[in-house]
Amino acid sequence: MSTVEERVKKIVCEQLGVKESEVQNSSSFVEDLGADSLDTVELVMALEEEFETEIPDEEAEKLASVQDAIDYIVAHT
Amino acid sequence: MSLEGKTALVTGATRGIGKAIARALAEQGAEVVGTATTADGAESISAALKEAGLKGYGIVMNVADPESIEAGLKAMTEKSGAPVILVNNAGITRDNLLMRLKDDDWTSVLETNLSSVYRTSKAVLRGMAKARWGRIINISSVVAGMGNPGQGNYCAAKAGVEGFTRSLAKEMSNRGITANCVAPGFIDTDMTRKLDDKQREAMLEVIPAGRLGEPEEVAAVVAFLASEPAGYVTGETIHVNGGMYMG
Numbered sequence: 386m387s388t389v390e391e392r393v394k395k396i397v398c399e400q401l402g403v404k405e406s407e408v409q410n411s412s413s414f415v416e417d418l419g420a421d422s423l424d425t426v427e428l429v430m431a432l433e434e435e436f437e438t439e440i441p442d443e444e445a446e447k448l449a450s451v452q453d454a455i456d457y458i459v460a461h462t
Numbered sequence: 463m464s465l466e467g468k469t470a471l472v473t474g475a476t477r478g479i480g481k482a483i484a485r486a487l488a489e490q491g492a493e494v495v496g497t498a499t500t501a502d503g504a505e506s507i508s509a510a511l512k513e514a515g516l517k518g519y520g521i522v523m524n525v526a527d528p529e530s531i532e533a534g535l536k537a538m539t540e541k542s543g544a545p546v547i548l549v550n551n552a553g554i555t556r557d558n559l560l561m562r563l564k565d566d567d568w569t570s571v572l573e574t575n576l577s578s579v580y581r582t583s584k585a586v587l588r589g590m591a592k593a594r595w596g597r598i599i600n601i602s603s604v605v606a607g608m609g610n611p612g613q614g615n616y617c618a619a620k621a622g623v624e625g626f627t628r629s630l631a632k633e634m635s636n637r638g639i640t641a642n643c644v645a646p647g648f649i650d651t652d653m654t655r656k657l658d659d660k661q662r663e664a665m666l667e668v669i670p671a672g673r674l675g676e677p678e679e680v681a682a683v684v685a686f687l688a689s690e691p692a693g694y695v696t697g698e699t700i701h702v703n704g705g706m707y708m709g
Contacts, residue, residue, distance in 0.1 A: 423633065427591055 389436075389462075393455050396435055400428045410452040428454075436462050464689045466491035470518075471538065471545040473525050473582065474552030476503040478651035479601065482677035483549050485514060486685040492547060494518030495538045497525070525552045525578035526570070535585050544589025547688050550579045550623070551601040555653065557612045568615045575619035579626060583641075587634065596639035597688045600627050601680075604647040604703045620645075624699050631697030640696035642687050647703025650674040671704030 394408050401418050414420040429445045436458050448454050470487045474480040475496025484496040496507040498520050507520025523534035553575045556567035579600055590596025605613055606620035630641040648654050648665050680702050686692055
């Protein structure tokens with residue numbers, strides 16, 4: 386079973402079309418990984434599906450980096 | 463058959479333009495789910511498609527009711543997969559001169575003809591974004607551009623649909639999703655059959671083609687916009703009105 390971190394990074398790679406080597410925990414979706422606003426919405430949707438959870442919009446807006454997403458998932462699943 | 467393997471949702475598909483659209487998309491190979499407000503209506507959609515030897519069926523959905531939209535979409539997605547073609551056709555009229563128009567006439571036309579388009583579009587976008595392909599086609603009306611006495615509510619709703627469609631087109635076009643409007647003029651349906659002879663005569667005078675349009679003539683344009691080759695057309699309103707108004 387992969388860890389939350391591995392699963393989050395895999396989804397980030399799939400959704401944003403970036404290589405695994407480019408994705409650090411500190412990477413910002415927009416500034417480092419080139420996501421546009423629609424990409425970030427889709428990323429949240431993909432995370433919701435992978436972890437079978439619902440991320441409210443006001444929380445989703447705060448998820449700016451890979452680590453933010455990992456922390457959120459760990460705390461809420 | 464360019465739409466083979468794709469699921470389409472057509473609202474208000476019991477009769478008139480919606481019925482013709484459901485048939486036209488099914489003839490292109492799509493599995494078509496048509497909505498009706500009653501179980502009898504849904505049944506008649508299923509029967510019409512079956513009789514024509516086409517894939518698809520009817521479901522009950524009230525587009526003015528968010529819960530009904532959610533339930534209908536869930537049921538159809540379980541059965542046929544998420545729709546990648548959405549045709550927002552369902553609509554009502556509650557005509558009256560503004561000085562006599564009731565709040566309820568205003569609200570119900572805006573809810574059914576405009577808010578419904580926002581709701582259904584939002585609900586299908588996730589599936590389309592995942593598929594990296596989608597077609598949203600909203601049925602507007604010639605009066606959205608022209609204006610029409612006694613139809614302040616209807617004109618406002620339809621003009622709203624056109625503005626909404628342009629925004630949606632810009633938001634989603636880099637995901638392979640297009641959004642367009644088709645704006646019919648006077649088409650031979652129950653909606654225009656309600657008019658009396660005098661109104662009918664006056665109507666024909668302003669149509670250069672000298673006749674009403676057929677629902678199939680609207681459906682053919684919708685089928686084109688739903689097709690693969692139409693992928694670079696987005697945010698557009700195509701008029702189908704025999705020349706009475708050219709935007």
